Amino acid sequence: MDIKNKRIAILAPVAWRTPPRAYGAWETVAGNITEGLVARGWKNVTLFATKESITNAKLVGFVERGYEEDKTQIPLVSTCLHISKCLQRADEFDLIHSNFDYLPLTYLPFIKTPMLTTIHGFSDPDILRVYHDHKDTYYASISDSDRDPDLPYLATVYNGIDLSNLTFRETPGDKLVHYGRIHLDKGTHLAIEVAKKCGRDLIIAGIIQDQEYFDKLIKPHINDTSIKFIGPVDPVQRNALLKEAYAVIHLNTIPERFGLVMAESMAAGVPVIAMDLGSCREVIADGQTGYLVNSVDEAVERVGKIERIERKKCRQRVEENFTIDCMVEGYEKVYEEIFRKEAQKKRPSK
Amino acid sequence: MDIKNKRIAILAPVAWRTPPRAYGAWETVAGNITEGLVARGWKNVTLFATKESITNAKLVGFVERGYEEDKTQIPLVSTCLHISKCLQRADEFDLIHSNFDYLPLTYLPFIKTPMLTTIHGFSDPDILRVYHDHKDTYYASISDSDRDPDLPYLATVYNGIDLSNLTFRETPGDKLVHYGRIHLDKGTHLAIEVAKKCGRDLIIAGIIQDQEYFDKLIKPHINDTSIKFIGPVDPVQRNALLKEAYAVIHLNTIPERFGLVMAESMAAGVPVIAMDLGSCREVIADGQTGYLVNSVDEAVERVGKIERIERKKCRQRVEENFTIDCMVEGYEKVYEEIFRKEAQKKRPSK
Numbered sequence: 173m174d175i176k177n178k179r180i181a182i183l184a185p186v187a188w189r190t191p192p193r194a195y196g197a198w199e200t201v202a203g204n205i206t207e208g209l210v211a212r213g214w215k216n217v218t219l220f221a222t223k224e225s226i227t228n229a230k231l232v233g234f235v236e237r238g239y240e241e242d243k244t245q246i247p248l249v250s251t252c253l254h255i256s257k258c259l260q261r262a263d264e265f266d267l268i269h270s271n272f273d274y275l276p277l278t279y280l281p282f283i284k285t286p287m288l289t290t291i292h293g294f295s296d297p298d299i300l301r302v303y304h305d306h307k308d309t310y311y312a313s314i315s316d317s318d319r320d321p322d323l324p325y326l327a328t329v330y331n332g333i334d335l336s337n338l339t340f341r342e343t344p345g346d347k348l349v350h351y352g353r354i355h356l357d358k359g360t361h362l363a364i365e366v367a368k369k370c371g372r373d374l375i376i377a378g379i380i381q382d383q384e385y386f387d388k389l390i391k392p393h394i395n396d397t398s399i400k401f402i403g404p405v406d407p408v409q410r411n412a413l414l415k416e417a418y419a420v421i422h423l424n425t426i427p428e429r430f431g432l433v434m435a436e437s438m439a440a441g442v443p444v445i446a447m448d449l450g451s452c453r454e455v456i457a458d459g460q461t462g463y464l465v466n467s468v469d470e471a472v473e474r475v476g477k478i479e480r481i482e483r484k485k486c487r488q489r490v491e492e493n494f495t496i497d498c499m500v501e502g503y504e505k506v507y508e509e510i511f512r513k514e515a516q517k518k519r520p521s522k
Numbered sequence: 523m524d525i526k527n528k529r530i531a532i533l534a535p536v537a538w539r540t541p542p543r544a545y546g547a548w549e550t551v552a553g554n555i556t557e558g559l560v561a562r563g564w565k566n567v568t569l570f571a572t573k574e575s576i577t578n579a580k581l582v583g584f585v586e587r588g589y590e591e592d593k594t595q596i597p598l599v600s601t602c603l604h605i606s607k608c609l610q611r612a613d614e615f616d617l618i619h620s621n622f623d624y625l626p627l628t629y630l631p632f633i634k635t636p637m638l639t640t641i642h643g644f645s646d647p648d649i650l651r652v653y654h655d656h657k658d659t660y661y662a663s664i665s666d667s668d669r670d671p672d673l674p675y676l677a678t679v680y681n682g683i684d685l686s687n688l689t690f691r692e693t694p695g696d697k698l699v700h701y702g703r704i705h706l707d708k709g710t711h712l713a714i715e716v717a718k719k720c721g722r723d724l725i726i727a728g729i730i731q732d733q734e735y736f737d738k739l740i741k742p743h744i745n746d747t748s749i750k751f752i753g754p755v756d757p758v759q760r761n762a763l764l765k766e767a768y769a770v771i772h773l774n775t776i777p778e779r780f781g782l783v784m785a786e787s788m789a790a791g792v793p794v795i796a797m798d799l800g801s802c803r804e805v806i807a808d809g810q811t812g813y814l815v816n817s818v819d820e821a822v823e824r825v826g827k828i829e830r831i832e833r834k835k836c837r838q839r840v841e842e843n844f845t846i847d848c849m850v851e852g853y854e855k856v857y858e859e860i861f862r863k864e865a866q867k868k869r870p871s872k
Contacts, residue, residue, distance in 0.1 A: 244648060245648055246646055246648045246649060248598065248625070249624070249648050249649055249651050249652055250651075252624075252625055252628040252652070253628060253651060253652060253655060255628070256628035256629070256631065257655075259632075260631050260632075274599070274602075275598070275602055278602040278603060278605070278606035279606070279629065279632065281606065281610050282609075282610075282629065282632030282633070283632070296596055298594060298595055298596045298599050299596065299599055301599050301600075301603060302599055302602070302603060305603060305607075
C-alpha cells in the first residue's frame with residue numbers, strides 16, 4: 173500500500189485558529205505539517221483544529237474559535253473536549269500526530285491507533301511526569317538539544333518555515349535587528365548592549381511578553397533614533413524589517429528549543445549572532461551563516477566580522493534544512509518508521 | 523447478588539489529602555462517602571485519591587500529595603494523570619462515582635463501566651459544554667436548586683456532615699455568629715449590618731478568601747468588642763464558637779449550592795437566618811429551624827423572633843437529613859437505580 177494513502181490525523185491545539193491570524197506557534201506548525209502533507213500527495217489527511225480553521229485537508233473541529241481569541245471559554249474545557257472528541261474517532265486513522273503537548277497522552281491508553289507526539293517544548297519540568305508515564309509511544313523532538321534523556325525519540329524534525337514574505341537580499345542593510353517575543357529569555361536587553369558597544373543602530377520588534385521586563389530594562393533605552401522599538405510585525409512588516417538588517421542579534425539567555433527567528437533571518441540572507449545555548453548551534457552554521465557566542469563582548473567582536481558571512485549561504489541553509497517541505501519530508505520518514513514498527517507488533521512472534 | 527458486594531470506585535480530587543487536613547470540600551465529601559459505604563457494610567470500595575490519603579476502604583493513588591499542598595506540581599498534570607490512571611482500571615469496577623468535576627467525563631467514552639458524577643457546583647457556565655456533551659451518563663445534584671435544567675439527574679443527594687465536634691446545646695449563647703469563607707458571596711458585610719441594627723455582638727470566623735473585600739468592607743468594622751474576627755476555626759474551635767451563638771447569620775448574596783455552614787449550625791442547635799437564595803430553603807425549615815429572609819431588615823426583624831425556634835428541631839433536622847449516613851443511604855439508592863438501568867441495557871430487547 174502506498175504510504176501516502178494512510179489515514180493521518182493531525183491534532184492541533186485550539187488556542188488559536190490554524191493557521192493563526194498572528195501569534196500561535198504550535199498551531200502554525202500543525203498547519204504547516206497538514207498543508208505540507210497534502211502538497212506532497214498524501215490523500216487522507218485530517219486536521220483536528222478549531223472549526224474556523226483553514227486547510228486543504230479535511231477539517232474536523234468541535235470548538236468554534238480559539239480560546240485565546242474568545243475569552244468566554246475556559247481553556248481546559250475547550251482543550252479536553254477537543255482532545256476527547258478527536259480521539260473518540262481514533263479508529264478512523266492509521267496514525268495520530270499530536271502537536272498538542274502532554275494532555276492527549278493521558279487518553280492514549282484507551283485507544284488503539286498509534287500516536288506520534290512532537291514535543292514543542294517542556295514548559296515546566298513537572299510535565300515530564302506525563303511523558304515518563306508514556307514511554308511506549310512515539311516522540312519527535314524539534315531540535316537535538318531540546319530532548320529529555322529519558323524519552324525514546326524516533327527523530328528530531330526541525331520546524332519548517334514558510335518562505336513566502338522572506339525575500340532573499342544580497343545587499344545588507346546597516347542596522348542591527350532584534351525581534352521575537354520581548355522577554356528576558358530572548359535577551360532583548362543584551363541586544364541593546366551590543367548595539368551601544370558597536371555604535372550601530374538597533375531596531376527592536378515583537379510582542380511584549382513581559383511588561384515589567386520591557387518597562388525596566390528596555391524602554392529606558394529607546395530613543396527613536398539609535399534604539400527603536402516598532403512593536404509586533406506581521407510577515408510583510410517582518411520582510412521590510414529584515415531588509416534593514418546588517419545582522420540579527422539573538423542573545424537568548426536560556427537554551428533555545430528551536431529558534432524560528434534565526435531561521436527566518438537566514439532565509440532573508442541575514443546572518444545571525446546567537447548565544448550558544450540550546451538549539452542555536454543546530455540552526456546556525458557557526459562562521460558560515462552567523463556566529464555562536466558566549467557573551468556580549470564576543471557578540472560585539474563578531475559584528476565586526478559579519479562581512480565574512482556569505483548571505484547566499486544563509487538562505488541556502490534554510491532551503492536545505494528548515495523549509496516546510498524539509499519538515500514534512502522528515503515526518504514522512506518518521507511515519508514510515510512507525511508503520512514499520514506497528515506492522516512488526518502485529519506480526520505473530522515465531 | 524447483594525448490592526453491597528458490588529465493586530465501587532470513589533474518585534476524589536487530588537488538590538488535597540482525603541480527608542483534608544483543613545480545607546478541601548470535594549475531598550471531604552468523597553472521603554465521607556467512602557467511609558460511609560464501608561461503615562454500612564460495602565465490601566469492595568476503592569478510594570482513588572492522593573497516595574497519602576487515609577481510608578478504611580482500599581486506597582489507590584498515583585499522586586503523592588495534593589497539588590495545593592505541594593506547589594511544585596502543575597495542577598493539570600496531577601489531575602489528568604490521576605484521572606487517566608484511575609480510569610485505566612475501570613474494568614475492575616461495577617461503578618465509578620466521580621466527585622471530580624467535569625474532566626473525568628471526557629474519558630468516559632473510552633470506558634465501559636458506568637459513572638455517576640456528583641456535580642458539586644458549576645464554577646463557570648462554560649463548563650456546561652462538557653456536561654451537555656455527556657447526557658447519557660449519571661448525575662447527582664447536591665441540592666434541588668443547584669441543577670442545570672438540561673441535565674438528566676437521577677437524584678439530589680445532600681452533603682452529609684460529620685456530627686462529631688458538633689455538640690447539641692439546648693441553651694443559646696448571646697452572640698450573633700457568621701462563619702465560613704469571608705467573601706462577598708457569603709455576605710459577611712450584611713451580617714455586620716444585621717448585628718449593628720440589632721445591637722447584638724457579632725463573632726466572625728473563617729478563611730479570608732477575598733482580601734480586598736475583607737480590607738474594604740469588613741476590617742473597618744472590627745473593634746474586638748461588638749464586632750470580633752477570630753480567623754479560621756478548626757472543628758474543635760467551631761464547636762466552641764457555636765456555643766456562643768444566639769443565631770447564625772448567613773445572608774449569602776448568590777444562590778447557595780448546598781450550605782455546609784447552615785447544616786453545621788443547626789446540628790449544634792443554633793437557628794440560622796439565611797437569604798432565600800438557592801438551596802437555603804432546602805436546608806432550613808423556614809420558621810422551624812431558622813428563617814429565610816430577603817433583606818437585612820427582615821433578618822433584623824427575625825433575630826427578634828429567634829426564641830420561637832426550638833433548638834431541638836434544628837438538631838433533629840440535621841440528624842434526619844444531613845448526616846453522612848443519610849448521604850450514603852441516598853447514594854445507595856442511586857447506585858441501585860444505576861445497576862438496574864445498566865442491567866436493563868444488557869438485557870436483549872424483545
